[in-house]
Amino acid sequence: MQRKFYNILLNWKNKADKLCMLVRGARQIGKTYIIDLFGRTEYENYVYINFEENPSYKDIFSGDLDVNTLTAEISLRVKDAHLVGGKTLIFLDEIQNCPQARTALKFFSMDKRYDVIASGSLLGLNYKDVSSYPVGYVQEEKMHSMDFEEFLWALGVSQETINYIRSFYENSKKIPDATHKKMMEYLRQYAVIGGMPQAVQSFVSEHNYQTALKLQRNILLNYQNDIAKYAPVSEKTKARECFLSIPRQLAKENRKFQYGIVEEKGSARKFAGSLMWLYDAGIIDFCYNINPPALPFAGNVVSSCFKIYMHDIGLLCAMLDDGTQKDIIDDTLKIYKGAIYENLIADIFSKMEKPLYYYKKENSQGEIDFFIRYKDNATPIEVKSGNKGTSSMDNLLKKSEFPYGIKLCNGNIGFAGKKITLPLYCAMFLDE
Numbered sequence: 184m185q186r187k188f189y190n191i192l193l194n195w196k197n198k199a200d201k202l203c204m205l206v207r208g209a210r211q212i213g214k215t216y217i218i219d220l221f222g223r224t225e226y227e228n229y230v231y232i233n234f235e236e237n238p239s240y241k242d243i244f245s246g247d248l249d250v251n252t253l254t255a256e257i258s259l260r261v262k263d264a265h266l267v268g269g270k271t272l273i274f275l276d277e278i279q280n281c282p283q284a285r286t287a288l289k290f291f292s293m294d295k296r297y298d299v300i301a302s303g304s305l306l307g308l309n310y311k312d313v314s315s316y317p318v319g320y321v322q323e324e325k326m327h328s329m330d331f332e333e334f335l336w337a338l339g340v341s342q343e344t345i346n347y348i349r350s351f352y353e354n355s356k357k358i359p360d361a362t363h364k365k366m367m368e369y370l371r372q373y374a375v376i377g378g379m380p381q382a383v384q385s386f387v388s389e390h391n392y393q394t395a396l397k398l399q400r401n402i403l404l405n406y407q408n409d410i411a412k413y414a415p416v417s418e419k420t421k422a423r424e425c426f427l428s429i430p431r432q433l434a435k436e437n438r439k440f441q442y443g444i445v446e447e448k449g450s451a452r453k454f455a456g457s458l459m460w461l462y463d464a465g466i467i468d469f470c471y472n473i474n475p476p477a478l479p480f481a482g483n484v485v486s487s488c489f490k491i492y493m494h495d496i497g498l499l500c501a502m503l504d505d506g507t508q509k510d511i512i513d514d515t516l517k518i519y520k521g522a523i524y525e526n527l528i529a530d531i532f533s534k535m536e537k538p539l540y541y542y543k544k545e546n547s548q549g550e551i552d553f554f555i556r557y558k559d560n561a562t563p564i565e566v567k568s569g570n571k572g573t574s575s576m577d578n579l580l581k582k583s584e585f586p587y588g589i590k591l592c593n594g595n596i597g598f599a600g601k602k603i604t605l606p607l608y609c610a611m612f613l614d615e
Contacts, residue, residue, distance in 0.1 A: 184333070184380060184383065188213075203299040204324060206300060209495075210405065212327060226270065229272050234276065234284065240260065241280070242260070243256040243284075266297065271298065272297070273297050273298070274300050275300070284301065288321050292321065327378070327533070328377065334378060340369070348366065357597070371514065374496050374500060374511055375508045376497050377500070379399065381402070396508060407423060410422045421457040422461055425457045425461060429502065437543075439488060440458075470492060470529060471541075473540045474542065481538070496526055531610045531611055549579075553566070560587075562587065563589070567593075568593070576588045585601070588601060588602050592604060592607060593606065593607060
């Protein structure tokens with residue numbers, strides 16, 4: 184399946200004075216697949232070292248970390264390893280299982296004879312076990328599960344078709360009804376399947392939602408097992424409880440994270456560290472309240488007031504009851520529909536590397552689902568699973584200097600004063 188991350192790897196390879204690359208991201212999002220494909224396709228010589236599959240490879244990094252010693256150890260211990268300066272990629276996979284290999288990236292970057300990519304989730308990376316981190320010697324990149332556009336590619340939707348739909352957005356014209364209807368069908372499929380490559384590949388091959396659901400639930404079970412395996416002893420139970428509370432957090436009309444939902448009389452003091460661990464592991468995203476809702480957003484964050492979303496929309500839906508997938512595809516879901524579409528848009532924005540913010544004034548009923556930087560303006564975003572009104576945003580636009588606000592819904596492109604209405608799937612074009 185085509186992944187955008189491949190172009191990031193190509194751009195890195197073509198740099199004249201490159202550093203080692205460290206690829207971070209949650210488990211099972213396709214890091215190993217895309218880097219392995221890149222190594223086999225773009226290099227004359229490729230060496231693959233997986234510290235989880237072959238724990239004995241950690242011995243390569245147990246002694247001196249100068250590059251001559253390391254390459255000698257690699258050639259001794261890794262079958263068919265050919266190390267030729269300027270023509271070799273070394274891929275250190277699951278590097279969280281070998282902290283000293285992380286330290287060694289500094290020396291590979293300084294030596295420059297070999298291209299080196301390291302990959303791993305943040306699960307299990309014990310900072311205390313690393314003698315020194317290669318700050319300034321590593322290009323860090325974050326990878327996500329498949330975004331909506333990559334999902335469309337996997338379904339066989341061409342880039343020309345996506346560009347055709349984008350042209351209506353760019354020219355502020357109504358999208359043809361048949362095209363709009365089909366795109367909404369694709370979006371509902373993405374809400375159910377999400378972007379985990381294993382689930383997407385299964386769906387593309389078999390067109391079976393139940394098979395994909397079993398794979399998703401197995402991934403969720405693996406996440407829980409990883410929490411039990413890798414989380415600090417003091418956080419294991421608390422991180423699992425926070426993780427399992429996510430569907431209940433989003434069920435509330437006010438989706439602000441409530442520690443009391445995790446545990447009666449729960450508090451930030453007890454659970455904040457567990458939430459940060461889940462975030463570092465790439466499982467959840469934070470969406471912080473900002474007040475005032477103005478640029479720069481990061482300077483106006485109310486750190487004690489936030490929402491959390493699953494980083495992959497399909498995994499959120501897989502946490503819900505059996506039959507939910509059918510209700511989403513048939514567009515018959517009622518009570519929880521708003522939460523799903525809000526998490527869907529959070530998923531799209533997060534994979535654009537847009538930090539997530541929302542706005543709710545203290546002691547106020549109204550709330551703006553998201554604020555993003557769009558065309559260099561602070562822009563309010565309202566998400567509607569149907570095509571209802573946006574009273575909170577309407578009131579905000581009347582009382583403020585915001586040039587426009589955007590309503591994302593299942594309707595077509597339209598305008599009403601300062602409010603722009605866009606179909607939900609057009610969120611993927613809000614990357615300006």
